[in-house]
Amino acid sequence: MPENTTLNSFINKADIAALPVLPHTLQVLKEAFEKPSFNYHHLNKILQYDPACMINLLAYANQEINKDFDKQISQVDHAAMLLGMERLEKFIGNITSLYSVSNKKVADKLSRLQHRGVHTAFQAQNFAQLIKDSSVSEIYTSSLVTPISELICWHLEPVKAQKVELLVFKEKLDYKQAQNDIFGFSYHELADALTHHWQIPSLFLKRQEMNELDDASRPVQCIYLAEKCSIIAEHGWYYDDMYQFIKLCADTFHYSEERTAQMLHRTAVNMAHKANEFYPVQTTISHLALLAGKVPYIQVIKVDEKKKNAVAENKPQSIPEKSAARIKQNKIASIELITSAVDFPDLIRLTMDALFETKVFNRISFIMLSKDKKYLQSRTLRGHKSKHLSDTLLSMQPANLFSKLLVKPQSVFINPLNYQKFAPLINETMHKMLGVEEFIAKSIHVKGKPIGLFYMDKHPLEDNVFHKMDIEDYNQMKIICTLFDKQLQKIS
Known part of the structure; x- marks a missing residue:
């Protein structure tokens, strides 16, 4: 396959630790470092809600630590421990917040993409717990960084990223085709390249390499389906594909549609509460979408009721x-x-x-x-x-x-x-x-x-x-x- 020089050139522009993080993340990080009781586990609790900061840290750690010895870092506490306090403080001193992004529309888009990553991580984690997978922590981290390519594109080339969306929504062009037309590569190709270049967790790399859902490993299935769920939810829980998605999850994990729907709804509400300080606007919108009828749970129940009524339609029934x-x-x-x-x-x-x-x-x-x-x-x-x-x-x-x-x-x-x-x-x-x-x-x-x-x-x-x-x-x-x-x- 010929080398994509456009993609390589773009990757060279994507500096380590360049993504702006959430303002709340930067504030909490600085406050945490000032406390004498700070330890590396505190860092993980903060970064679990900020995909950009997670990407920044893992990319920085893998680049730095490879100078010392050949080891891939996929967890925050490991990265912090191996970096040491001096390099960790240097890392935090170099990162910037979304407040530094002058274009408010771009800052809002970056924030929403991060929210999508957090939703993906929460959902993938719950999928993993549902099927009793042992790699819950790695699944969470690998899911959190799923919007990496869009985050990079919107940060480095916001005008081009906006053109991609215009081609999709106004001219109804295929999403991947629009990416190739504007950037010269697809977001999937960029994510794959960045995963190799920055040595992001190997499980995320396997997600990028996935071709068929049925052939994928259980952890990769969790990440893929969680990512799909977060994108549908971003359009609103009434999005037409939600019921088909619930059915797909139920078939993949061999659970009932009702239980799957309950779990999706519970995950979204739980995430909205826990991430409220980091995403006050997005979580409010999530609540607005979820409260009215508690979709998708009620949506599935209604479908089940229709099935039951169809079976019993020959029986005389009184009208409630x-x-x-x-x-x-x-x-x-x-x-x-x-x-x-x-x-x-x-x-x-x-x-x-x-x-x-x-x-x-x-x-x-x-x-x-x-x-x-x-x-x-x-x-x-x-x-x-x-x-x-x-x-x-x-x-x-x-x-x-x-x-x-x-x-x-x-x-x-x-x-x-x-x-x-x-x-x-x-x-x-x-x-x-x-x-x-x-x-x-x-x-x-x-x-x-x-x-x-x-x-x-x-x-x-x-x-x-x-x-x-x-x-x-x-x-x-x-x-x-x-x-x-x-x-x-x-x-x-």
Whole structure:
């Protein structure tokens, strides 16, 4: 195979310990080194949430230690111990944080790629524990560095890396082909080359060399499937491929789809809690995606229920009370009229009418994003009139729950079980605007751009009594908003 001079030239630009690390990582590292009680195991606890710093350290250690003796380093505590305090302090003194990246968009992308690496590591570790593999620690470290090629490309050539994404999302070009067209090599080739060049853990190298999932070793299967999971989750847990992915994992590891789905969900939530200090923005988005229906767990249960119902369809069945109520609501005129909407204002009006006519919500509002993208304001209101909700201008900065919700098409159900988790994103202006601590919100996007959101709650009426919201209320919203989404696609 001919030598790729473009790839070799790019690798030469990728200096050891060049990747900017998370600001929190650098801060904690410096604080840890100042403590007399510092030991090498503390380092591992810090770096397990920062793929860039992990890559930097392992690459630096393998380069330095090879000067002394031929030994590959794949664990943080081993690297730290063999480097010694003097070289370790030198290493920490040379690394920079994402704050040094002047382009905020690039810094955000690097942070999200690191978050993907951490999710991959958490998931691979849990896969390994599920199948009782003995190399859990090495699997975690090898999984953590999976976004190495994209991190390097976005750090060294952010303009080219952005062009790759534009070719994929706008021109629908194959991802690998786009990489080759722009960089002259694929990310996979770069990861493989860097693995050899920097002597990154051998297990990660085996992942790069994998051709068929069935032929791969168990540890490599854990890493591959975990990486795939983190990419799907990055698109949102409602991504179409999630159920097929759950089935693939279940078939590979020989566990039920239900148990696999439970484990995926538990891993994501656990990671979000543990890595919250390192990734406050990303973990918030993860929670937003996971809370609404607890996908992918509920998604699998619903599929299982359909299978059971198909088997028992010949048996006479009574209609449950809640199902009967839903059928009755589906006969409401506005619900049926949603599919007849010819333009966006008409669709908004009919959808809000349908939501209100179900008598599930006391207050429904269409909250619109201003043209300059600087604030949100209620444009249409059904039900209980509220001056605060109607008149308040909710600024998009500083970031709040609604501004986070508008990042992508998604919904959230805020209730007493999760309110404290999201309280930091509900600022004083937003709290006064809503006047309640239980509500449902769904973002609205047209051609990929945020327009606003639907907001629903059970604000007290004349009786001045607060009524609790439950999952059935959320399900009612989903039924109607699914029709809304389909019609919006048709008229956009």
